[in-house]
Amino acid sequence: MDHWGVFYIVRKRSLSAATALAVLCSSAALVAGTAGSAAADSSLLLPLKSAGDVVVDGVHQRIFISDPSAGKVVATNYAGAVLATADALPGVTGLALSDDASRLYAAVPGADAVVALDTRAVTEQARYATGAGTHPRFLALAGGKIWFGYGSDLANGAWGDDDGDIGSLDVSGAEPAVALGQDTETAYSGAPRLVASPANPNVIAAAGSYSGTFALATYDVTTGSAVRTARAEGSADAARGMTNDLAYTPDGTRLITANPGGSHSVWQASDRDLTQVAGYPSEYNGAAVAVAPDGTVAVGSDAVYGDDVFVYRPGEQTAVRHYDFPGTGYIGNGGGDELVDGGLAWEPGGSRLFAVTRNDRGGLRLQRMDEPVKSAPAVTVQAPGTAPLDKALTVSGTVTASLQLPAGTPLTVTRYDAEAPNGKALGTRPLGANGAYSFTDTPTAAGTVTYKVAYAGDAEHATAAGIARVKVAYKPTAISLDRNGTVVNYGTTVTYTATLGATYKNRVVEIWADPWGYEPKRLLKRGTVNAQGKLSASMWMNRDTTVTAVFAGDARNGAASARSGVYTRAGVTTTLSRHYKWTKIGTTWYQTYHQSTDALITTWHNAYPGRYTRIDFQVYVQGAWQTGFSEFYELGSDGKMYLTLDNDGAAGYRARVRSVYVDGYNGDNVNAGVTGPWKYLNVTR
Numbered sequence: 001m002d003h004w005g006v007f008y009i010v011r012k013r014s015l016s017a018a019t020a021l022a023v024l025c026s027s028a029a030l031v032a033g034t035a036g037s038a039a040a041d042s043s044l045l046l047p048l049k050s051a052g053d054v055v056v057d058g059v060h061q062r063i064f065i066s067d068p069s070a071g072k073v074v075a076t077n078y079a080g081a082v083l084a085t086a087d088a089l090p091g092v093t094g095l096a097l098s099d100d101a102s103r104l105y106a107a108v109p110g111a112d113a114v115v116a117l118d119t120r121a122v123t124e125q126a127r128y129a130t131g132a133g134t135h136p137r138f139l140a141l142a143g144g145k146i147w148f149g150y151g152s153d154l155a156n157g158a159w160g161d162d163d164g165d166i167g168s169l170d171v172s173g174a175e176p177a178v179a180l181g182q183d184t185e186t187a188y189s190g191a192p193r194l195v196a197s198p199a200n201p202n203v204i205a206a207a208g209s210y211s212g213t214f215a216l217a218t219y220d221v222t223t224g225s226a227v228r229t230a231r232a233e234g235s236a237d238a239a240r241g242m243t244n245d246l247a248y249t250p251d252g253t254r255l256i257t258a259n260p261g262g263s264h265s266v267w268q269a270s271d272r273d274l275t276q277v278a279g280y281p282s283e284y285n286g287a288a289v290a291v292a293p294d295g296t297v298a299v300g301s302d303a304v305y306g307d308d309v310f311v312y313r314p315g316e317q318t319a320v321r322h323y324d325f326p327g328t329g330y331i332g333n334g335g336g337d338e339l340v341d342g343g344l345a346w347e348p349g350g351s352r353l354f355a356v357t358r359n360d361r362g363g364l365r366l367q368r369m370d371e372p373v374k375s376a377p378a379v380t381v382q383a384p385g386t387a388p389l390d391k392a393l394t395v396s397g398t399v400t401a402s403l404q405l406p407a408g409t410p411l412t413v414t415r416y417d418a419e420a421p422n423g424k425a426l427g428t429r430p431l432g433a434n435g436a437y438s439f440t441d442t443p444t445a446a447g448t449v450t451y452k453v454a455y456a457g458d459a460e461h462a463t464a465a466g467i468a469r470v471k472v473a474y475k476p477t478a479i480s481l482d483r484n485g486t487v488v489n490y491g492t493t494v495t496y497t498a499t500l501g502a503t504y505k506n507r508v509v510e511i512w513a514d515p516w517g518y519e520p521k522r523l524l525k526r527g528t529v530n531a532q533g534k535l536s537a538s539m540w541m542n543r544d545t546t547v548t549a550v551f552a553g554d555a556r557n558g559a560a561s562a563r564s565g566v567y568t569r570a571g572v573t574t575t576l577s578r579h580y581k582w583t584k585i586g587t588t589w590y591q592t593y594h595q596s597t598d599a600l601i602t603t604w605h606n607a608y609p610g611r612y613t614r615i616d617f618q619v620y621v622q623g624a625w626q627t628g629f630s631e632f633y634e635l636g637s638d639g640k641m642y643l644t645l646d647n648d649g650a651a652g653y654r655a656r657v658r659s660v661y662v663d664g665y666n667g668d669n670v671n672a673g674v675t676g677p678w679k680y681l682n683v684t685r
Contacts, residue, residue, distance in 0.1 A: 140196040245287065355367040413428065614665075
């Protein structure tokens with residue numbers, strides 16, 4: 001039998017429970033256990049399903065919009081906030097405002113009626129029947145009467161080529177009087193759109209609103225009946241069927257129609273054949289037209305991928321301003337919101353222009369354009385993408401506009417950087433004769449430097465600005481941290497010292513500790529370095545730790561950091577207990593046991609989930625220490641493990657035991673390895 005086989009090892013979950021396990025040699029046993037483009041100036045979503053017509057009330061500063069799908073009229077302020085709503089108006093489309101702005105008339109085809117609304121309360125004041133099956137859709141006020149365009153087949157969802165006509169409603173007498181069929185000869189496709197002449201209170205014009213034969217006519221209503229004075233039908237240039245909108249010029253001499261095919265046609269109203277003259281080009285399908293009292297013309301298209309609104313000054317054929325409404329619907333389609341038919345209106349007595357747009361999800365918005373008659377300059381700014389610090393660079397660019405700015409126009413230059421986040425004024429620079437400009441500047445701060453070139457605007461030009469960004473290189477920053485690669489014992493307090501080199505203004509350093517394993521990263525110290533550029537912080541070490549010194553940078557010096565990896569040996573203790581005395585053999589002290597008493601071995605390493613210890617056990621035989629076993633055992637949550645040594649039959653033998661933490665065993669690498677001291681024991685009878 002082997003000499004060390006007389007010892008039996010028992011590891012216990014508690015000191016009172018033991019289970020035998022054979023390890024060591026043939027007869028040894030061990031038991032283991034653990035303890036414990038230019039867009040609108042404002043845009044607001046509207047609570048509408050559709051839009052039929054738009055009227056601006058300058059007296060009360062309200063905008064009225066009809067919603068045919070929901071059968072209502074909403075009143076908003078100029079920002080688009082809803083002030084009031086009138087309901088129970090099925091299919092309501094055309095709107096017309098009385099001269100004194102006290103009443104708003106609405107064409108309600110679903111009720112075969114024209115409804116009068118009070119403009120202040122937006123409540124129904126009267127409902128005038130127009131006749132069964134008339135389905136009035138569009139209105140105009142002229143000659144003391146209400147004129148309406150109607151189409152008899154509207155209820156069936158379709159029109160023929162000549163089913164539209166004009167009717168009148170007279171509400172001046174004791175009873176309202178309706179007269180239908182005012183023009184049975186003109187082949188209006190669908191209910192005709194109507195517009196009153198701003199120059200003559202007894203003149204109106206009409207145009208077919210549905211896809212079919214083009215028809216446009218003017219009427220004198222002085223006698224109370226619509227007497228046709230001019231007509232254009234099926235013209236080769238205008239054979240586009242429907243007219244989406246129409247408007248008179250302020251002097252009443254011309255009509256402008258919005259038609260499909262990218263056209264806004266102009267017609268000479270004084271000619272019996274309504275001679276077509278030079279029109280206004282636009283994108284895709286002409287959707288709307290509105291003319292201001294001074295003759296400024298705004299035309300609009302339902303252009304998803306192009307400009308939506310074009311503004312022309314009186315007598316000019318080149319747009320002074322154009323708008324491209326951004327997309328507010330589905331993300332990623334690349335298109336913008338489109339103008340609805342008849343969706344343009346000027347502010348009476350003012351310069352603002354309003355538009356109603358629809359996105360590709362059906363959402364409608366009110367767009368407000370505050371300075372549509374002003375040319376909108378485009379300012380480009382060019383500068384190097386990167387540049388060194390304290391070196392002059394050149395900034396250049398152009399200013400272009402539909403009304404070109406003269407040479408010498410002052411441009412304001414502002415520089416934004418880390419030292420001047422709110423901007424540093426660099427004065428003005430003159431615009432060159434060719435619309436170009438150029439200047440030099442020396443950046444004094446690193447990082448992103450932004451140059452803004454701005455034009456203040458004037459009576460004919462809107463304000464405009466452009467920017468360019470330059471990445472200005474930082475000066476390098478020297479920083480170091482001592483203790484890298486140091487190995488210390490568990491429980492040692494270590495002081496780390498960071499050294500910061502020359503910087504511009506910032507002298508603050510942070511020292512961070514990131515212990516290995518599950519402990520979070522934490523700030524040890526944040527402070528200003530001393531005159532020698534040093535900052536120190538101390539840490540009690542319980543595991544391997546990465547310590548980092550961090551400099552955040554300043555306006556000229558770049559951010560920098562330095563790291564030190566410091567290894568911490570695992571803590572270790574090994575104790576023997578239950579001996580009855582100490583015995584010195586040679587120069588070594590032994591804990592002496594009766595063979596009838598089991599020795600208790602207690603091992604501890606600093607706790608970590610899943611941590612193991614290795615137990616080395618040796619027996620002294622024939623003048624030399626011989627290995628009995630070397631095995632790994634899991635520690636408890638408190639970092640301890642208990643073994644019992646059965647000494648029965650081991651009288652006369654000497655042994656020794658130690659605990660070893662092996663770095664990396666079972667994935668545990670948060671401490672450096674450590675070997676505990678030997679603990680010696682001998683057994684007597």
